[in-house]
Amino acid sequence: NAGVTQTPKFRVLKTGQSMTLLCAQDMNHEYMYWYRQDPGMGLRLIHYSVGEGTTAKGEVPDGYNVSRLKKQNFLLGLESAAPSQTSVYFCASRPDTSGGYNEQFFGPGTRLTVL
Amino acid sequence: GEDVEQSLFLSVREGDSSVINCTYTDSSSTYLYWYKQEPGAGLQLLTYIFSNMDMKQDQRLTVLLNKKDKHLSLRIADTQTGDSAIYFCAETGAGYGGSQGNLIFGKGTKLSVKP
Numbered sequence: 001n002a003g004v005t006q007t008p009k010f011r012v013l014k015t016g017q018s019m020t021l022l023c024a025q026d027m028n029h030e031y032m033y034w035y036r037q038d039p040g041m042g043l044r045l046i047h048y049s050v051g052e053g054t055t056a057k058g059e060v061p062d063g064y065n066v067s068r069l070k071k072q073n074f075l076l077g078l079e080s081a082a083p084s085q086t087s088v089y090f091c092a093s094r095p096d097t098s099g100g101y102n103e104q105f106f107g108p109g110t111r112l113t114v115l
Numbered sequence: 116g117e118d119v120e121q122s123l124f125l126s127v128r129e130g131d132s133s134v135i136n137c138t139y140t141d142s143s144s145t146y147l148y149w150y151k152q153e154p155g156a157g158l159q160l161l162t163y164i165f166s167n168m169d170m171k172q173d174q175r176l177t178v179l180l181n182k183k184d185k186h187l188s189l190r191i192a193d194t195q196t197g198d199s200a201i202y203f204c205a206e207t208g209a210g211y212g213g214s215q216g217n218l219i220f221g222k223g224t225k226l227s228v229k230p
Binding site for chain 1: 123145146148155156157158159160163203207216217218220221222223
């Protein structure tokens, strides 16, 4: 199993450009997440999905859109990139479990710079 | 709002014990987690503790939970240079889909191990 993979690993954008980050998981997980990580801010949840065809807003959703057309893929879109979106983006997934145990499995991250 | 608090930095000498502390907010969290992030990588689950336990030991790792004070700690015995990483405490938060098992992460403690 490849686990959680993210494409691309690095990207530099100019202000106003758009791009899509792809997350793929081969573990048949129901739940998927997009986080951003900034120095001194920890991980902040952008959007998440509880299953194919569903999406929901997290803590910092503004400026981002997501889609979960296939269970294994979760796409994060930036329609008009801003320098404030310079960050490292992590995708994560987890299975649907009972009993409250919620281990999330993380991808290696995408480092995005917006000039 | 919810906030998981951690100190940002810890520096120890190789062979010493490291203790990383965390305070959390949601007393209903069934599990509490410690994740490790090595440089340039995503997060990986290091260990976790069930909320009805006071302590959990796993080789060099000891997790202590004080539910009354909502305090969680991670002790690493005989710390090695390979333990240098960022350590995140996480709980299941009530917001942002907490009822669906979303995690709230602390800002992370950067552990530096000096030889």
